Amino acid sequence: xxxxxxxxxxxxxxxxxxxxxxxxxxxxxxxxxxxxxxxxxxxxxxxxxxxxxxxxxxxxxxxxxxxxxxxxxxxxxxxxxxxxxxxxxxxxxxxxxxxxxxxxxxxxxxxxxxxxxxxxxxxxxxxxxxxxxxxxxxxxxxxxxxxxxxxxxxxxxxxxxxxxxxxxxxxxxxxxxxxxxxxxxxxxxxxxxxxxxxxxxxxxxxxxxxxxxxxxxxxxxxxxxxxxxxxxxxxxxxxxxxxxxxxxxxxxxxxxxxxxxxxxxxxxxxxxxxxxxxxxxxxxxxxxxxxxxxxxxxxxxxxxxxxxxxxxxxxxxxxxxxxxxxxxxxxxxxxxxxxxxxxxxxxxxxxxxxxxxxxxxxxxxxxxxxxxxxxxxxxxxxxxxxxxxxxxxxxxxxxxxxxxxxxxxxxxxxxxxxxxxxxxxxxxxxxxxxxxxxxxxxxxxxxxxxxxxxxxxx
Amino acid sequence: xxxxxxxxxxxxxxxxxxxxxxxxxxxxxxxxxxxxxxxxxxxxxxxxxxxxxxxxxxxxxxxxxxxxxxxxxxxxxxxxxxxxxxxxxxxxxxxxxxxxxxxxxxxxxxxxxxxxxxxxxxxxxxxxxxxxxxxxxxxxxxxxxxxxxxxxxxxxxxxxxxxxxxxxxxxxxxxxxxxxxxxxxxxxxxxxxxxxxxxxxxxxxxxxxxxxxxxxxxxxxxxxxxxxxxxxxxxxxxxxxxxxxxxxxxxxxxxxxxxxxxxxxxxxxxxxxxxxxxxxxxxxxxxxxxxxxxxxxxxxxxxxxxxxxxxxxxxxxxxxxxxxxxxxxxxxxxxxxxxxxxxxxxxxxxxxxxxxxxxxxxxxxxxxxxxxxxxxxxxxxxxxxxxxxxxxxxxxxxxxxxxxxxxxxxxxxxxxxxxxxxxxxxxxxxxxxxxxxxxxxxxxxxxxxxxxxxxxxx
Numbered sequence: 001x002x003x004x005x006x007x008x009x010x011x012x013x014x015x016x017x018x019x020x021x022x023x024x025x026x027x028x029x030x031x032x033x034x035x036x037x038x039x040x041x042x043x044x045x046x047x048x049x050x051x052x053x054x055x056x057x058x059x060x061x062x063x064x065x066x067x068x069x070x071x072x073x074x075x076x077x078x079x080x081x082x083x084x085x086x087x088x089x090x091x092x093x094x095x096x097x098x099x100x101x102x103x104x105x106x107x108x109x110x111x112x113x114x115x116x117x118x119x120x121x122x123x124x125x126x127x128x129x130x131x132x133x134x135x136x137x138x139x140x141x142x143x144x145x146x147x148x149x150x151x152x153x154x155x156x157x158x159x160x161x162x163x164x165x166x167x168x169x170x171x172x173x174x175x176x177x178x179x180x181x182x183x184x185x186x187x188x189x190x191x192x193x194x195x196x197x198x199x200x201x202x203x204x205x206x207x208x209x210x211x212x213x214x215x216x217x218x219x220x221x222x223x224x225x226x227x228x229x230x231x232x233x234x235x236x237x238x239x240x241x242x243x244x245x246x247x248x249x250x251x252x253x254x255x256x257x258x259x260x261x262x263x264x265x266x267x268x269x270x271x272x273x274x275x276x277x278x279x280x281x282x283x284x285x286x287x288x289x290x291x292x293x294x295x296x297x298x299x300x301x302x303x304x305x306x307x308x309x310x311x312x313x314x315x316x317x318x319x320x321x322x323x324x325x326x327x328x329x330x331x332x333x334x335x336x337x338x339x340x341x342x343x344x345x346x347x348x349x350x351x352x353x354x355x356x357x358x359x360x361x362x363x364x365x366x367x368x369x370x371x372x373x374x375x376x377x378x379x380x381x382x383x384x385x386x387x388x389x390x391x392x393x394x395x396x397x398x399x400x401x402x403x404x405x406x407x408x409x410x411x412x413x414x415x416x417x418x419x420x421x422x423x424x425x426x427x428x429x430x431x432x433x434x435x436x437x438x439x440x441x442x443x444x445x446x447x448x449x450x451x452x453x454x455x456x457x458x
Numbered sequence: 459x460x461x462x463x464x465x466x467x468x469x470x471x472x473x474x475x476x477x478x479x480x481x482x483x484x485x486x487x488x489x490x491x492x493x494x495x496x497x498x499x500x501x502x503x504x505x506x507x508x509x510x511x512x513x514x515x516x517x518x519x520x521x522x523x524x525x526x527x528x529x530x531x532x533x534x535x536x537x538x539x540x541x542x543x544x545x546x547x548x549x550x551x552x553x554x555x556x557x558x559x560x561x562x563x564x565x566x567x568x569x570x571x572x573x574x575x576x577x578x579x580x581x582x583x584x585x586x587x588x589x590x591x592x593x594x595x596x597x598x599x600x601x602x603x604x605x606x607x608x609x610x611x612x613x614x615x616x617x618x619x620x621x622x623x624x625x626x627x628x629x630x631x632x633x634x635x636x637x638x639x640x641x642x643x644x645x646x647x648x649x650x651x652x653x654x655x656x657x658x659x660x661x662x663x664x665x666x667x668x669x670x671x672x673x674x675x676x677x678x679x680x681x682x683x684x685x686x687x688x689x690x691x692x693x694x695x696x697x698x699x700x701x702x703x704x705x706x707x708x709x710x711x712x713x714x715x716x717x718x719x720x721x722x723x724x725x726x727x728x729x730x731x732x733x734x735x736x737x738x739x740x741x742x743x744x745x746x747x748x749x750x751x752x753x754x755x756x757x758x759x760x761x762x763x764x765x766x767x768x769x770x771x772x773x774x775x776x777x778x779x780x781x782x783x784x785x786x787x788x789x790x791x792x793x794x795x796x797x798x799x800x801x802x803x804x805x806x807x808x809x810x811x812x813x814x815x816x817x818x819x820x821x822x823x824x825x826x827x828x829x830x831x832x833x834x835x836x837x838x839x840x841x842x843x844x845x846x847x848x849x850x851x852x853x854x855x856x857x858x859x860x861x862x863x864x865x866x867x868x869x870x871x872x873x874x875x876x877x878x879x880x881x882x883x884x885x886x887x888x889x890x891x892x893x894x895x896x897x898x899x900x901x902x903x904x905x906x907x908x909x910x911x912x913x914x915x916x
Binding site for chain 1 (some may be wrong): 461462463464465466467468469471474475476477478479480481482483485486487489490492494496498518519521522523525526533536537540541542544545546585589592593594596597598600601602604624626627628629630631632633634635636637638640651652653654655656657658659663664665666667668669670671672673674676677678679684685687688689690691692698699700701704722723724775776779780781784785786787788790791792795804805806807808809810811856857861910911913914
């Protein structure tokens with residue numbers, strides 16, 4: 001009777017985790033004998049609402065995917081029976097049996113602050129390979145970058161007070177909760193409630209009790225006492241199940257062994273102050289106050305500015321869905337194609353969606369203190385002042401740089417944000433960070449535009 | 459050098475895909491010898507912005523999880539070394555070795571229209587089991603319900619024209635794209651571009667070419683011709699890479715073998731009309747026009763009302779992130795606990811987050827034509843007019859109902875929406891559907907409130 005499906009992704013079927021048109025185009029390139037090498041760049045066309053910068057994230061999972069994508073016999077069978085593929089030769093399906101990604105990848109390291117129009121990732125590979133991987137790369141980098149960015153705004157607002165991720169239950173499915181936990185850590189969170197994420201990533205896992213614990217006992221007092229018996233070193237008690245201030249007094253009755261209390265409803269500013277006084281009156285100055293309940297950067301900013309007695313913020317829904325700007329519009333565009341020994345610049349002209357051709361590099365100019373001054377988007381290899389942001393991370397399908405630890409990535413993100421001057425990172429009404437295109441790039445664009453117009457002039 | 463991690467979820471580690479506090483509470487219940495049976499209900503406290511109903515979805519993946527969750531030796535080792543669990547006895551970890559969910563589940567069938575406050579799922583199981591599974595159940599049902607609801611609004615706006623899911627690249631990670639494809643189909647989409655989702659679910663997979671195909675060729679005309687050679691039966695051409703109307707004329711040159719064209723930028727109303735005229739002038743009345751580009755229910759409604767010459771809408775970002783309301787606030791609350799042979803009603807009083815105790819049922823009253831009149835949230839087994847929405851789907855850990863096909867679920871959702879009267883499903887300014895609580899339930903609440911207040915009265 002049970003024929004339920006998990007919809008968990010599995011490595012053997014990674015080849016199918018893409019849009020059909022990538023595979024149609026791959027089949028088309030194959031059938032037409034197009035074995036050109038192509039370069040695609042992934043960038044974000046416009047920053048989302050309320051965002052003035054992005055924190056790049058997701059590269060590690062993108063590289064894992066590139067090193068593991070294959071087409072299993074089952075995947076190939078499925079494609080072969082699709083009506084749309086009826087006229088595709090068996091040679092194409094045969095070729096999928098030995099499919100492996102063998103291209104080069106350049107990327108901005110995770111944790112780097114980037115802006116609209118700047119390539120975050122660049123793939124140079126046989127056209128077919130570069131095409132098939134688009135969807136997974138976009139989904140991976142779009143989402144983690146979205147959440148790392150949101151988390152960085154939230155941790156900034158907290159001004160050094162702890163922020164932890166409580167969002168799994170509201171994330172877009174079970175895997176999104178795990179990816180969000182990673183990205184939130186990159187954006188400055190101190191830990192996550194997601195145990196799987198903590199296990200995989202080696203980051204701190206946090207949390208103690210929910211309302212159910214309190215409700216499952218005869219009385220709140222009894223529930224607090226019982227929890228303390230089992231977790232004497234980690235007694236953080238949720239005190240708002242029935243009446244927050246009465247709950248605070250009952251928690252205080254635990255005495256020195258109490259580690260913290262959590263507020264999850266009501267006026268957090270007012271309640272945190274009152275709870276602090278109750279705890280302090282009992283000599284429990286060491287007890288930390290954790291607050292949760294629909295928090296975001298704006299509410300945390302208000303709480304912190306008004307001196308709320310909160311030591312740690314548990315943030316869920318708003319962070320893991322990036323609620324005020326829940327999508328990142330990353331795109332992946334063909335910019336160059338090598339046929340024989342000729343590199344052909346590629347661009348499109350679609351209204352509001354036109355692209356720049358050629359392999360690009362981002363050059364970041366900094367002052368003596370390392371503060372960001374401006375970025376120039378230029379050609380790869382162009383002689384431009386500034387530190388190039390894209391570095392090679394994969395060579396012929398193999399990871400070729402020391403993959404950083406998640407702690408190192410968090411450090412990079414924090415360091416980047418410290419050096420992004422204040423006007424560009426204000427929570428609201430931030431200034432637009434200065435970005436220009438190099439003369440070399442503008443020249444290439446004009447040239448390419450002319451050639452393509454000519455080719456299409458019929 | 460390569461130590462990248464996939465962050466794909468695996469069945470052997472499903473026990474860890476939860477919030478730490480669920481496991482802390484489980485350990486606490488275990489250590490305190492609390493072997494009570496508990497009933498938890500999953501419901502949505504308030505409807506999200508711009509929503510007047512929900513389409514329930516995600517049950518199948520929830521049930522799959524419940525039948526597959528275990529704690530592998532690796533998972534247990536990880537938990538055992540957590541500092542927070544230092545004082546937990548080895549007997550608890552030993553018990554996890556044989557952990558299996560053996561409870562009962564009642565649920566509203568997928569595709570059913572539900573409203574705020576109505577239980578969508580109810581779990582009755584040993585307290586420990588019911589507690590651990592909370593996070594995964596919430597994340598699964600919150601997300602799919604969110605997207606099925608959004609998709610139902612979008613397909614309604616399309617008034618019978620086809621809508622397909624193109625959203626994987628902007629979904630919240632690779633698995634979210636797959637879950638969104640399923641939920642979008644439930645909400646009325648005709649297919650998805652996600653090949654893995656199509657493979658797993660047996661739903662139509664759609665899509666032909668992207669701009670890269672056009673750009674990868676010497677000229678747009680050449681690219682169209684080449685694609686038609688490989689896909690003579692499925693030639694849907696993207697025509698906006700350089701100039702949409704010129705693209706339409708080049709596509710028309712394919713002749714009778716052309717199946718469709720796609721617009722992906724610009725003024726879709728104006729362009730679709732112009733493209734239709736170009737196609738018709740060549741006798742290509744059969745060629746379909748597909749449109750994509752940041753579509754949502756509001757834009758589709760406007761296009762349809764203004765008579766846009768569009769046969770199929772490809773919807774991505776806005777649907778798979780439910781962009782205008784990207785989170786569903788489902789909660790999972792303890793409502794009853796059985797100790798020995800005594801059933802104890804449970805509720806919490808937190809400001810704005812208070813709950814109703816006891817096992818509940820939703821009774822839907824309909825008129826002679828099957829149209830929904832009102833819902834009553836009452837007690838399970840209470841004698842109330844109306845059709846009960848929750849049915850038993852799992853008994854002692856085993857699925858005990860014939861799991862419907864995805865096509866049947868889509869049919870149920872469509873049937874539900876047909877019978878939801880218009881005022882309650884308008885895209886904007888919809889009326890609030892009438893829901894009342896039964897007298898029996900209100901009485902139980904007052905009783906429980908009194909008892910709990912007394913127990914906490916110190």
